[in-house]
Amino acid sequence: MAYRFLTSRVVPSSNRLTRKFLFIFTLSLSFTYLCYSLIFCSDTIMHGQSDEQHRCLLFQSVGSKKILQKSNYCTLSVDPKGTRDTTSKADLTRLETIQINNQSKNFPAVPFLDSPRGFGALDRKITNNNTGSPKFGNKKLPNAIIVGVKKGGTRAVLEFIRIHPDVRAVGTEPHFFDRNYDRGLDWYRGLMPRTLDSQITMEKTPSYFVTREAPRRISSMSRDTKLIVVVRNPVTRAISDYTQTLSKKPDIPTFEVLAFKNKSSGVVDTSWNAIRIGMYVLHLENWLQYFPLSQIHFVSGEMLITDPAGELGRVQDFLGLKRIVTDKHFYFNKTKGFPCLKKPESSSLPRCLGKSKGRTHVQIDQEVIEKLREFYRPYNIKFYEMVGHDFRWD
Numbered sequence: 001m002a003y004r005f006l007t008s009r010v011v012p013s014s015n016r017l018t019r020k021f022l023f024i025f026t027l028s029l030s031f032t033y034l035c036y037s038l039i040f041c042s043d044t045i046m047h048g049q050s051d052e053q054h055r056c057l058l059f060q061s062v063g064s065k066k067i068l069q070k071s072n073y074c075t076l077s078v079d080p081k082g083t084r085d086t087t088s089k090a091d092l093t094r095l096e097t098i099q100i101n102n103q104s105k106n107f108p109a110v111p112f113l114d115s116p117r118g119f120g121a122l123d124r125k126i127t128n129n130n131t132g133s134p135k136f137g138n139k140k141l142p143n144a145i146i147v148g149v150k151k152g153g154t155r156a157v158l159e160f161i162r163i164h165p166d167v168r169a170v171g172t173e174p175h176f177f178d179r180n181y182d183r184g185l186d187w188y189r190g191l192m193p194r195t196l197d198s199q200i201t202m203e204k205t206p207s208y209f210v211t212r213e214a215p216r217r218i219s220s221m222s223r224d225t226k227l228i229v230v231v232r233n234p235v236t237r238a239i240s241d242y243t244q245t246l247s248k249k250p251d252i253p254t255f256e257v258l259a260f261k262n263k264s265s266g267v268v269d270t271s272w273n274a275i276r277i278g279m280y281v282l283h284l285e286n287w288l289q290y291f292p293l294s295q296i297h298f299v300s301g302e303m304l305i306t307d308p309a310g311e312l313g314r315v316q317d318f319l320g321l322k323r324i325v326t327d328k329h330f331y332f333n334k335t336k337g338f339p340c341l342k343k344p345e346s347s348s349l350p351r352c353l354g355k356s357k358g359r360t361h362v363q364i365d366q367e368v369i370e371k372l373r374e375f376y377r378p379y380n381i382k383f384y385e386m387v388g389h390d391f392r393w394d
């Protein structure tokens with residue numbers, strides 16, 4: 001009909017061939033236009049999505065820095081106002097995991113320090129890499145706390161365990177359950193790093209172990225809190241403690257004067273903190289009023305130096321973590337005389353604890369050491385019995 005219409009109305013007197021050609025030409029022109037419109041429209045719709053997806057996928061295949069920057073771009077494009085993070089939780093988990101895995105693979109290029117600034121800097125570096133992006137995860141109260149003991153090796157344990165991708169830790173000692181309890185749990189939570197649901201939040205404050213109120217306070221925060229205690233021969237610990245105090249206050253009395261009420265009688269002064277801290281069994285009794293023994297893990301301060309991977313393996317088991325921190329992460333630094341973390345290939349910075357860890361101790365009379373050994377022996381034996389492990393300090 002169309003053909004007849006065209007042949008009769010548009011070209012009434014042309015020859016048959018020309019009319020046929022004109023009809024086919026018009027028809028193909030219309031068809032081409034129709035196809036073009038269809039393809040163009042659908043491409044416009046699809047392009048918006050596929051381009052977005054393509055960008056997001058590309059970003060996931062590059063380094064951790066870019067993952068966060070670009071993923072943020074994906075987020076912003078979904079939420080043009082940029083007022084809230086519209087990235088799905090699954091995406092967040094994946095992105096953060098990739099980032100953290102990259103981080104642990106390369107080892108953070110920040111040296112250990114006495115003060116935890118180095119690691120604080122690392123934390124800041126992670127979040128700042130977002131270039132103003134929303135921070136990932138939430139601040140949570142700690143699931144695990146290194147509660148003691150002072151000079152036991154607590155810094156080493158924290159710095160070694162926090163290279164695990166599923167652990168995030170506060171670098172500084174919060175002293176919440178002893179000095180800052182009045183500030184409240186929100187203040188405490190505010191100090192914590194952001195973590196994903198799959199990650200453990202940790203802190204260390206060695207003075208908790210000897211703080212009478214600490215077990216009750218921690219238990220009222222959460223009865224499920226896992227506790228880690230790094231213990232060390234109490235005599236060596238006391239000397240280490242004294243060496244530290246002496247380095248800050250050179251005018252204090254000698255170790256012997258402080259350690260004994262009366263040196264000739266050999267009565268040990270248990271009111272001196274450096275002595276009292278080492279009476280582990282007494283403090284442990286207080287903790288056991290609030291926590292079952294199964295919720296407390298004891299790290300040997302001695303083994304931590306001779307076999308850090310072994311001790312860290314047990315810490316990871318206790319925390320329910322995959323054993324990722326292994327002997328591959330450590331080497332013995334002869335100059336320092338202690339195990340250190342292996343350097344990342346990209347950095348020449350040392351990965352040992354700072355100068356205040358592994359100090360040369362003040363020289364103490366052998367007779368004094370013997371008296372203190374005798375003093376601690378019954379406490380040590382009770383402690384071994386209670387925890388079911390012989391630390392061989394005698």
Ligand SMILES: Nc1ncnc2c1ncn2[C@@H]1O[C@H](COP(=O)(O)OS(=O)(=O)O)[C@@H](OP(=O)(O)O)[C@H]1O
Nearest residue numbers: 150151152153154155156240338339353357358359
């Ligand atoms: N890898 C490694 N490097 C350096 N030092 C190590 C390490 N592992 C354990 N230690 C021992 O840790 C002791 C310090 O313990 P703390 O970190 O608990 O001290 S503190 O309470 O936080 O001040 C510290 O005590 P001193 O040797 O008396 O300085 C060390 O013996």
